[in-house]
Amino acid sequence: xxxxxxxxxxxxxxxxxxxxxxxxxxxxxxxxxxxxxxxxxxxxxxxxxxxxxxxxxxxxxxxxxxxxxxxxxxxxxxxxxxxxxxxxxxxxxxxxxxxxxxxxxxxxxxxxxxxxxxxxxxxxxxxxxxxxxxxxxxxxxxxxxxxxxxxxxxxxxxxxxxxxxxxxxxxxxxxxxxxxxxxxx
Amino acid sequence: xxxxxxxxxxxxxxxxxxxxxxxxxxxxxxxxxxxxxxxxxxxxxxxxxxxxxxxxxxxxxxxxxxxxxxxxxxxxxxxxxxxxxxxxxxxxxxxxxxxxxxxxxxxxxxxxxxxxxxxxxxxxxxxxxxxxxxxxxxxxxxxxxxxxxxxxxxxxxxxxxxxxxxxxxxxxxxxxxxxxxxxxxxxxxxxxxxxxxxxxxxxxxxxxxxxxxxxxxxxxxxxxxxxxxxxxxxxxxxxxxxxxxxxxxxxxxxxxxxxxxxxxxxxxxxxxxxxxxxxxxxxxxxxxxxxxxxxxxxxxxxxxxxxxxxxxxxxxxxxxxx
Numbered sequence: 001x002x003x004x005x006x007x008x009x010x011x012x013x014x015x016x017x018x019x020x021x022x023x024x025x026x027x028x029x030x031x032x033x034x035x036x037x038x039x040x041x042x043x044x045x046x047x048x049x050x051x052x053x054x055x056x057x058x059x060x061x062x063x064x065x066x067x068x069x070x071x072x073x074x075x076x077x078x079x080x081x082x083x084x085x086x087x088x089x090x091x092x093x094x095x096x097x098x099x100x101x102x103x104x105x106x107x108x109x110x111x112x113x114x115x116x117x118x119x120x121x122x123x124x125x126x127x128x129x130x131x132x133x134x135x136x137x138x139x140x141x142x143x144x145x146x147x148x149x150x151x152x153x154x155x156x157x158x159x160x161x162x163x164x165x166x167x168x169x170x171x172x173x174x175x176x177x178x179x180x181x182x183x184x185x
Numbered sequence: 186x187x188x189x190x191x192x193x194x195x196x197x198x199x200x201x202x203x204x205x206x207x208x209x210x211x212x213x214x215x216x217x218x219x220x221x222x223x224x225x226x227x228x229x230x231x232x233x234x235x236x237x238x239x240x241x242x243x244x245x246x247x248x249x250x251x252x253x254x255x256x257x258x259x260x261x262x263x264x265x266x267x268x269x270x271x272x273x274x275x276x277x278x279x280x281x282x283x284x285x286x287x288x289x290x291x292x293x294x295x296x297x298x299x300x301x302x303x304x305x306x307x308x309x310x311x312x313x314x315x316x317x318x319x320x321x322x323x324x325x326x327x328x329x330x331x332x333x334x335x336x337x338x339x340x341x342x343x344x345x346x347x348x349x350x351x352x353x354x355x356x357x358x359x360x361x362x363x364x365x366x367x368x369x370x371x372x373x374x375x376x377x378x379x380x381x382x383x384x385x386x387x388x389x390x391x392x393x394x395x396x397x398x399x400x401x402x403x404x405x406x407x408x409x410x411x412x413x414x415x416x417x418x419x420x421x422x423x424x425x426x427x428x429x430x431x432x433x434x435x436x437x438x439x440x441x442x443x444x445x446x447x448x449x450x451x452x453x454x455x456x457x458x459x460x461x462x463x464x465x466x467x468x469x470x471x472x473x474x475x476x477x478x479x480x481x482x483x484x485x486x487x488x489x490x491x492x493x494x495x496x497x498x499x500x501x502x503x504x505x506x507x
Contacts, residue, residue, distance in 0.1 A: 076453060076456075076457060077449065077453030077457075078453070079443075079448050079449020079450045079452065079453060081448070081505075108452065108456055110449070110452050110488070110493075111492075112492050112493025112494075112504075112505045113505065114493065114503075114504035114505045115493075115504050115505035115506070119505075120449070120493035120505045121449055122448060122449030122450075122451070122453065123449065123452075123453075124449070124452050124453040124455075124456030124457070125456060126456045126459040126460070126485075129467050159440075159442055159443050161440070161450060163450065165457070167457065168437070168439070168457055168458075168469055169450075169454060169457050171439060171440060
């Protein structure tokens with residue numbers, strides 16, 4: 001294949017993978033203050049759950065969601081859509097977690113938030129074909145939303161899966177996903 | 186009477202690569218020494234019944250027929266007689282002492298009958314050489330389409346002139362990639378002549394099924410030959426641009442709920458094979474999106490360009506699907 005093309009495409013990939021976060025352009029501050037209520041506080045083993053951290057000061061309208069993986073073995077990647085009310089919130093940016101990076105592994109993230117109210121997320125290791133075991137809880141990815149109206153919206157996972165290190169990777173069974181409720185005042 | 190032999194060209198290419206439809210084309214040679222001796226004897230007796238030992242029609246290009254023949258002792262010149270009916274030659278060209286010439290401005294897709302006479306100071310031979318007949322050399326002016334996608338099966342149109350029924354098409358990609366098993370990734374099938382100006386064939390760009398290595402994305406030079414039944418051929422080159430088929434980014438088929446959708450599962454499958462080459466244990470042929478035999482950053486970039494998209498029933502969406 002053409003070497004120049006290879007280099008050019010690699011630059012693109014590195015830009016996507018290595019920036020450690022991204023998303024839509026920052027919007028003007030709103031007067032709303034956001035908060036997040038998890039569906040499950042301590043759901044136990046084989047779960048993916050979500051917590052939220054409200055912004056402060058001029059960022060009070062932002063809520064950063066932390067997607068945790070809890071006590072699960074052999075994870076090679078994850079796939080899910082995060083769905084919310086587009087009239088209530090909009091996606092701002094994302095940043096890498098720590099789960100798949102464990103052991104210094106390379107990880108690729110793909111995020112598509114081009115449809116309002118939906119963030120399509122893909123995360124995977126790119127080296128070795130070895131999965132990671134999470135004995136406790138660790139963050140898979142951080143996703144930041146901006147509250148743009150008063151009210152509430154559920155934060156739901158659709159088509160979620162943790163995938164193992166089989167060849168090819170298969171969705172792990174018995175894993176439960178928990179979202180929550182985003183509130184703006 | 187000596188035989189006059191018409192043949193296509195002494196440079197007829199014989200290709201052996203996969204995907205080549207034209208069979209080997211036997212060359213026909215010049216006449217025998219015995220023919221020439223017989224003619225010489227007749228010439229020496231001043232009968233000049235036939236002065237051309239062998240007439241060949243070769244190196245034919247569109248609207249033209251180039252001829253060459255054996256020289257004959259005692260002859261000082263030759264005249265080429267030709268027309269569109271056998272034995273009724275309406276045109277003549279005196280070529281002097283040359284033993285070859287090119288007839289030009291011929292009507293495409295029409296039979297031309299050609300014979301030669303020799304002359305010297307005693308006059309012109311009384312009879313013609315034996316006659317050759319044929320069309321001008323096939324000419325390829327264009328081919329469509331020039332851009333295809335991986336997995337396409339479509340009609341290839343070869344446009345030009347002088348394509349005779351039964352003509353063979355040689356469609357040979359320079360540096361054609363093959364599968365691990367050595368199978369061609371571009372094939373031409375079911376060649377048929379639509380008219381003297383058009384030839385059609387089915388162009389198959391792999392893959393047609395999962396698990397097959399895709400045709401490599403890129404621009405390829407194609408050597409085209411159309412060879413008529415009389416072995417006269419026309420050659421040309423074209424460019425074939427193979428584009429990425431978005432459907433290939435839908436790598437994962439473990440979950441029917443997300444089929445026709447390019448999402449994280451597809452990313453994970455591609456990432457699992459990341460860095461692998463064809464034939465290696467972790468290699469997933471379906472994840473080799475650009476068909477270069479490796480799952481690498483280029484494939485990841487192709488997937489990234491479609492990440493979140495889905496099949497709408499008529500096209501792949503550019504934005505995230507619901």
